[in-house]
Amino acid sequence: MSAKIRLYVEHPLGAGQSLPLDRDQAHYLFGVMRLSAGSQVLLFNGTDGEWLADVTEAKKRAGVLTSVEQTKPLQMPPDLWLLFAPIKKARTDFIVEKAAEMGAAKILPVQTEFTNSERIRQDRLQAHAVEAAEQCGGTYVPEVGELQKLGRLLDHWPEDRQLMFCDEAEVGNALALAAADKSDAPWAILIGPEGGFSPSERKRLHALPYSHVVSLGPRILRADTAAVAAMTLWQQALGDWG
Numbered sequence: 056m057s058a059k060i061r062l063y064v065e066h067p068l069g070a071g072q073s074l075p076l077d078r079d080q081a082h083y084l085f086g087v088m089r090l091s092a093g094s095q096v097l098l099f100n101g102t103d104g105e106w107l108a109d110v111t112e113a114k115k116r117a118g119v120l121t122s123v124e125q126t127k128p129l130q131m132p133p134d135l136w137l138l139f140a141p142i143k144k145a146r147t148d149f150i151v152e153k154a155a156e157m158g159a160a161k162i163l164p165v166q167t168e169f170t171n172s173e174r175i176r177q178d179r180l181q182a183h184a185v186e187a188a189e190q191c192g193g194t195y196v197p198e199v200g201e202l203q204k205l206g207r208l209l210d211h212w213p214e215d216r217q218l219m220f221c222d223e224a225e226v227g228n229a230l231a232l233a234a235a236d237k238s239d240a241p242w243a244i245l246i247g248p249e250g251g252f253s254p255s256e257r258k259r260l261h262a263l264p265y266s267h268v269v270s271l272g273p274r275i276l277r278a279d280t281a282a283v284a285a286m287t288l289w290q291q292a293l294g295d296w297g
Contacts, residue, residue: 057095058094058095058096058097058107058108060084060088060090060096060097061096061097061098061099061105061189061190061192062080062083062084062096062097062098062099062189063098063099063100063101063185063188063189063196064080064098064099064100064120065100066100067100067103068098068099068100068103068104068106068122068125069103069106069122070122070123070124070125071121071122072121072122073111073119073120073121073122074098074108074119074120074121074122075117075118075119076117076118076119076120077117078116078117080118081113081114081115081116081117081118082115082116084096084110084113084118085113085114085115085118086115090110090113091110091113092110092111092112092113093109093110094109094110094113095107095108095109095110095123096108096110096120097126098120098122099127099188099193099194101129101194101195101196102129103125103129104125104126104127104128104129104130104194105125105126105127105194106122106123106124106125106126107122107123107124107125107126108120108121108122108123109121109123127192127194128194129194129195130193130194130195131160131195132158132159132160132193132195132197132295133158133160133242133290133293133294133295134160134239134241134242135158135159135160135161135241135242135243135244135286135289135294136159136160136161136162136163136216136241136242136243136244137150137154137159137161137162137163137243137244137246137282137286138163138164138165138205138208138243138244138245138246139162139163139164139165139245139246139278139282140164140165140166140167140169140170140171140172140205140246140247140248140249140278141164141166141170141171141172141174141175141202142171142172142248142249142278142279143172146277146278146279147164147172147175147180147279148180148183149279150162150246150278150279150282151180151183151184151187151199152183152184152186152187153187153279153282153283153286154184154197154282154286155183155184155187155188155191155193155196155197156187156188156190156191156193157283157286157287157290158286158290158294158295159197159286160195160197161197161198161200162180162184162197162198162199162200163199163200163203163208163243164180164199164200164201164202164203165202165203165204165205165208165245166202166203166204166205167205167247167248167252167253167256168252168253168255168256169247169248169249169250169251169252169253170248171248171249171250173202174202175201175202177199177200177201177202180199181198181199183199184196184197184198184199205245205256206256206259209259209260209263212263212265213241214265215240215241216240216241216242216243216265217240217241217242217243217265217267218242218243218244218245218260218263218265218266218267219242219243219244219245219267219269219285219289220245220260220261220263220266220267220268220269221244221245221246221247221269221270221271221281221285222247222252222257222260222261222268222269222270223247223251223252223270223271223275223276224251224257225268225269225270242289242293244282244285244286244289245260246278246281246282246285247278247281248278249277249278269285269288271284271285271288272284
């Protein structure tokens with residue numbers, strides 16, 4: 056198989072299925088990557104796995120791909136949400152990209168009392184999740200939600216979803232996950248803002264029956280570093296890395 060380029064598409068994939076390319080996709084494949092008719096690419100859509108496809112029509116602003124054969128089945132990540140408070144643009148982009156690469160099923164930006172950034176571009180962050188899935192070989196793209204207040208999210212929290220609360224005030228409590236249920240129960244990870252959680256938020260989060268309070272070590276991590284560290288701990292203890 057000669058295909059090295061992976062492309063996310065919003066079309067069904069199956070043997071012999073033709074897929075029209077939009078202008079941006081055609082520009083990327085034929086203008087940037089210099090593919091032509093007869094070239095091959097790998098496609099995925101988040102539901103049908105990964106497919107090898109032939110370029111059957113190549114134009115500057117349009118094109119057609121034809122699915123040939125499935126190269127990888129759909130591989131779903133664990134039922135894990137990542138909740139984080141948005142920070143500076145580039146570092147927020149980093150969090151979304153790494154969450155997609157490391158196996159988050161859903162990415163939820165939340166506004167806490169000390170959140171510095173009050174706006175996000177959900178469509179831009181979703182595009183970053185797509186690009187991350189294309190690069191890492193994933194067949195699933197996590198949904199990036201709209202920014203919502205943490206308190207409101209907790210008000211409507213599903214009772215069966217466990218929460219890994221990463222509290223910078225807790226030191227030496229990283230082993231709390233060891234006693235957690237290792238079944239297929241749904242989970243979420245909560246990373247705080249640059250200014251930390253407020254006393255009222257911390258009190259509420261500690262009191263929640265589904266909350267598992269953990270420390271990410273003796274040093275206070277930047278939010279983007281904390282997201283990677285927390286997902287690593289969770290994946291090793293309860294996820295699909297083992």
